[in-house]
Amino acid sequence: MTVTVLVADDEEITRTGLRTLLDARPGLDVVGEAADGVEAVSLAERLRPDVVLMDVRMPGADGIEATLRLQSALPDPPKVVVITTFENDDYVYDALRAGASGFVLKRAPVEQIAHAVQLVATTDSVLFPDTVRRLVTARPTPPRPPRGAPALTGRELEILRLMATGLPNPGIADRLVISLETVKTHVSNLLAKLDARNRTQAVILAYECGFVVPGTGPVAPWPQSAGWT
Known part of the structure; x- marks a missing residue:
């Protein structure tokens, strides 16, 4: 498979x-x-690439705005990998919340940049989950529910927790001893309920609402006070 960029x-x-x-x-x-x-x-x-390697700091429409426009302009938008100079840049966090699948540093070896592009194009895992966790930790915000305060099933909550560790669908299926097709159905339903464009955005929402806690501490319950179950 050739990945177009x-x-x-x-x-x-x-x-x-x-x-x-x-x-x-x-x-x-x-x-x-x-x-x-x-x-x-x-x-x-016009070109319909598989992946856009997107700088976040650009004149006119920056990478965050461009990522948002891609999501609304195309029925099947390309995956976006943000490429940036600074790891803890607020622009990177905002780009991930806007729908980017992950990010890499401009100073990273070309092997890592190429791997990131191929990973988001060909797999369903969260790109560099540890780095996403560090970004969330560096920018703590009070827990808040996503739009619509959706009710998630117990199985969907299990899958969301495993998604936050970076497990792809086959790994989740093995861990929960269920079929791959069942996992795909649950993930699709989960993203729709959270109004998330991809797995990375869903994981960020899980951190922001307090369901997944950065670090080694226990996972918080799905917040009942927000009207979720």
Whole structure:
């Protein structure tokens, strides 16, 4: 399987470097470059890449706005991997909440960047769950329910907890001793109830509402005070 990639960054030297490095990797094909968020959305609509490698700090529409526009502009939007200079950047957190599947650092080895792109395109795991956890920990907020205060079943809560560890669907199926198709159905229902665009966004919501607690402490109960069950 060849994964098609669109690179969005306002620095030409960065775009050129990423294109050269990623095109040299087996299974990756950079199909376009964008200098800002507006161009990224336009090219994504035309080229339909599997993944957009998106800088967050760009003039005009930044990576956060571009990620939001992609979700609404296309019925099957590409996965978004944010590429950034600073790991604990608020922009990264906001991009993940907007629907990006994960992020990598610009200084990361090309093998890690290529792996991130291929991972979000070909698997259903949360990209670098430990890093997502650190981002949430670095920006603590009071627990709050997602829109609609959805009621989740006991099985959906189990699956959400396992998703937060980064387990893909096959791993969840093995852990819970249920079929892969059953897991896929539960995950689909879970994302719909949480109004989450992907697994990473669902996990962030789980942290924000206090259901999953960063660190090694116990998992908090699904908040009854918010009207959830």
